Amino acid sequence: MELTQYLKGTLRWWWLIVLSTIVAGVGSYVASMQQPRIYQTTTTLMVGQVFQKTDISGNDFTLTGLLAQSYAQVTTRQPILQATVDSLGLDMSWQALKNQVYAAPIPLTQLLAISVQDVSPQRAVAIADEIAYQLILQSPASPENQQRNERSEFVHTQLDDLEKRISTAQARVVELDTELASALSARKIQDLQSEISGLENLINDWQVNYRNLLGFLEGGDTPNQLTIIEPAQLPYSPISPDVQTNVLLAAAVGFSLAFGAALLLEYFDNTVKSTDDLTVPSIGLTSLGTISNIDGMNLNDKLVSTHDLFSPITEAYRQIRTNIQFTAIDQPARSIMVTSSNPGEGKSTTAANLGIIMAQANLRTIIVDADLRRPTLHKMFQVPNLGGLTDLLSSESLDIDNQLKDTGIENLKIITSGPLPPNPSEILGSQRMMQLLQQLERVADIIIFDTPPILAVTDALVLSKRVDGVILVIKSKSTRRDSLKQSLERLNQVGAKLLGGVLNGMSGGSKGTIYHHYYTHSEQHKVSGQSSSSSPTRRWWQRVLPVFKS
Incomplete structure (x- = not known):
């Protein structure tokens, strides 16, 4: 699974990421407001x-x-x-x-x-x-830590002494300047200049010392003296807690943790969740369409295509029918097997609704319940299961008409499973089954077989190589990728022609749901108010509208 798919998968957990970010931010704000102001x-x-x-x-x-x-x-x-x-x-x-x-x-x-x-x-x-x-x-x-008076007297004494030295030296410099003016020999001039220079240096040093001592008396100039140059000011804003920074940091941490958790959940979640998971190179399965969750406690409620012609789910089945036609455009698939990897992934519901959609397109359709272990189609269509497929395969003559049961839907017949045999795989793989398939193709445009799951038993694999195409039903967030890969490998091993996969149980509806809801709402408004679903106008819509849409 590529990184981009992991990132896309995290979008499913957007609520967790948003909730964690908000909770962390609000929690930090509440905690910050309860802290003392510093x-x-x-x-x-x-x-x-x-x-x-x-x-x-x-x-x-x-x-x-x-x-x-x-x-x-x-x-x-x-x-x-x-x-x-x-x-x-x-x-x-x-x-x-x-x-x-x-x-x-x-x-x-x-x-x-x-x-x-x-x-x-x-x-x-x-x-x-x-x-x-x-x-x-x-x-x-500090003045309190000094013997200020004694030191002051000492400094005054030093100042007086320096004043005398400076005065004496300055007077001597004047005398030497006079002698220098009247000197004639070079040696004499050099000696006088040297003495004058030395006296001037002494005078400068004494003057520096004099100023330093004088500064001590005036300001107490010492290297380690301390002076307050800026007293403390009354603060008006606390430095802690920094509510804004705390909230932003907490929200960032909450977001990061939730995002990381979402990535981990996606990494360890090995189920198929979207059509992108079907088309990755490691699986390479063509997506025929997606079906949303179907509400309803009874099996008959699963036949959405009969209850509501304008529902998004019905339109999704129409899209699957169209995609099947395009996948087998050169050699149309007349016999189609619908199966899944594991039980409970919606293969029977898909087979039933797909058969209804085919019949609504004016195609003579026969649905065969080939699940000879746990048949359910007779319960969906509310028809008896006293006789069926096993009777046809075990009888001497293939009297199809006696086993075709009316579903109450135009162009749609059903062959139920009949009594459950002890050897379903042998029956489905028999020559008698091949003869039955040929006979069904003479009286129907489309034959749809509902079979047991691939990984549970070998029944579906036996039949898959006899039909024109196989549709694999995958349940979103339930079917594991390794199970899907294993099913595809088994189908390829027996040479089955795989038409594609149907992703069932999608949350939020299939693609195009919004547009279709807008479109069909207008159509429903037009036909609302009719006396009953059996009225001529209603029946005309039921027959013509699907053909027009196809």
Whole structure:
């Protein structure tokens, strides 16, 4: 079975796929709506004062980047989180709070992001800001953790010393410039220039140190200083649950699972379901037509072709009759055997309705119940089975007229099975059966034989090589492919001429049903209101309309 057939087969399970998709989506929506809303907010800190410096070096960025990573680790440790819990009076442990906090440096920056998730947006903001405050409070650069006054006095002393050094050096540079202006020898000039250059370098270094110390006094410039540059903002939309994403994902999963299940069902389902299964190369059976399920508890209800001339099923049998004529256009099949692979696949119903359709086309038709094991045609046509085929084959003379029973349908006669013999296969394969077939062809245009299933007994195979054509009835979603293949092999082995297959028990009607319903509804309206089915007009329609349609 090809992949395309598997994919087509999954269309039969469209309801399962749609239902699974809807159930998964709705279930996900209900579950998402019952989950608590989680809000997230973020406080951003800057490590160091790099942007306030006029002479930034690569080492500054490297150092503060490493510090940001260290602070990210410290943020989720016990000292910071416990202090936050105590400060805000939270009814939770610091371990529980840790599950709500995420801290990480922003790549390629000196920024540290502290994110907090909570069911309350206000509490999330309070926790994020408090963690940032506690981190600053407990950092080495915090004023509370420094001996600020002592260090300030030391810095002032250093500033005074640097001022004196810078002033002295600058005065010395002025003196050297004066000497340089009056110097005459090259050696003297070179020495003075060298001394001036050295003093200027010292002055520059002292000035840099002076500015750094002055910056410390003014802003406390240290590499590990923390500054809040963006406090936490009140979130208005929850980040979880993401209802739309959850529903889409659940629907996709439901669709995928249902589609996969449908593929598996098709893979393991070895039954014939459509005409495409008949025409695959591995089977190669011509499709003569499809028949829908026939409603009705009684066997007589199966004779749809007599009860409703305008039903889609009746039209399907007409189509089968037409296809039979086209398959044997060079040598018309006058004797046709109808059989199936297994019991209960609708061979007797097909044989009976096909005989009726042939008779409605003004063809003299005889249906022979050759199922000498489980005959049913006499029950369908409601005729006695006191005598029949077995009587003809066992009597000395082939008196067909005595065994032809009237069906109440013009041009249609039936030969019932008669008493059941102990040796059906031998009787059907006898020379007497061949003589009977020749005699029937003299008095009828079409002879239709209903035989037992092929795989059950050999009766059908014995008769199949004596008739002009064989029709194999396959029941949709019931007949297995291996059974069908086995039946075809047996028919080919005995040299039977196979006209094609009829797919029976199709759900939803056969092809053309919609058009035919539209067409025949108009015809029914025209003939409605007649006194009875036996009125002249009604009988004229019953005889002429099928011929016109053919």
